[in-house]
Amino acid sequence: MGILEQLYQNIIKGKAPEAKICAQKALEENILPQEIISKGMNSAMEEVGLRFSRNEFFLPEMMVASRAMKAGMEILEPYIVGESIGHAGKIVLGTIEGDLHDVGKNLVAMMFKGAGFNVVDLGIDVSKEKFLESIQKESPQFVGISALITTVLPNVVEAVDYLKKSEVVGNCKILVGGAPVTPEFAKAAKADGYAPDAGSAIQVAKTLIAGQVQ
Template identity: 50%
Template sequence: MRSELDNLYDNIIDGEMAQAPIDVQTALDTSIPAGEILNTCMIPAMQEVGQLFEDGEFFVPEMLIAARAMQAGLTILKPHLVASGVDPVGKVVIGTVQGDMHDIGKNLVTMMMEGAGFEVIDLGVDVSPQAFIESVNENQPQVVAMSALLTTTMPKMKVTIDAFREAGVLDSVKVLVGGAPVTAEFAESIGADGYAPDAGQAASLAKSFLA
């Protein structure tokens, strides 16, 4: 990694939301290509954040402020990525299932997915099976990520997967589920392709689906 990017790398990990965009602009001003800034600095920084979380050295607040710093930097970088023709690694449609209004976990997963290089289509909360299906048809994602924080809304995950099957879109996407009450066993029982206990692992699992 070039020395000009060291500060950006450190400031993403430290959650310096005000400084990260300045670091991105500095790197651009020194003619570092947008794709290099993303792939050799910003994505590895978020991978380290995910690893620190898994190792118990970071907790949700630290992960969240790091992801926000990454997002702030991406705001500056995205137009340059588009202009230089740098494609995202893949597309993810994400939403909290119907009947559930919680979004903190979903938002963190969204930020970590973007930090891993995905284009993320965030449908928000209380997302109906039909809304998921329409977005899949419109955006052609490789991954659909569903969140639930309530035990009472967990069954909507199965309802949505069943609707995918009936609509003929299940074979074209990998379904990833998560949320506080969700378990790997539950994910398997409803026919999901994967389960992630936290945002960092959700991003890693989504990337593994592309292999």
């Protein structure tokens, strides 16, 4: 079994120490961190989600799988983040109120750090007021709102509307993402940008910055 397959299996089984070892070994085999994440880790979480929807997995299995994924991410983070944090700008990130999922949001944070952004991570279950407070304090170029369950999508719409109506937000662009978020939803919610994954979120942010400069 290849190392990415082993990593995939260990995440599904929620084996955090083993996932760490596999992530380290994959790096030693010169596999790029991004490939390790997409082939060995994200795909495992997708499978866990499928098993949950088929009633083969329950909450505890989802929980331990996310812990194993986070353990693997810890190993990869230094290879993605590098040392040049801050030169590209600042982003305030958080998972929307009512939602406790943070693996995807943490990956987005990691990629933004890797692209040279200073990341202010507000964590999970973040209210629109808390997002606004942080924008006021930090003056970021971007705010990123993550949502993983369909029931919290109305909270995203409400938060975007609330932030857009505030003068404090000014030129700060609002990005939205998460598994149930679609380009159509993002447009209807009047967000400035949407990305299906952490890698393309950076491209969207760069495009928005370029648009401002022109």
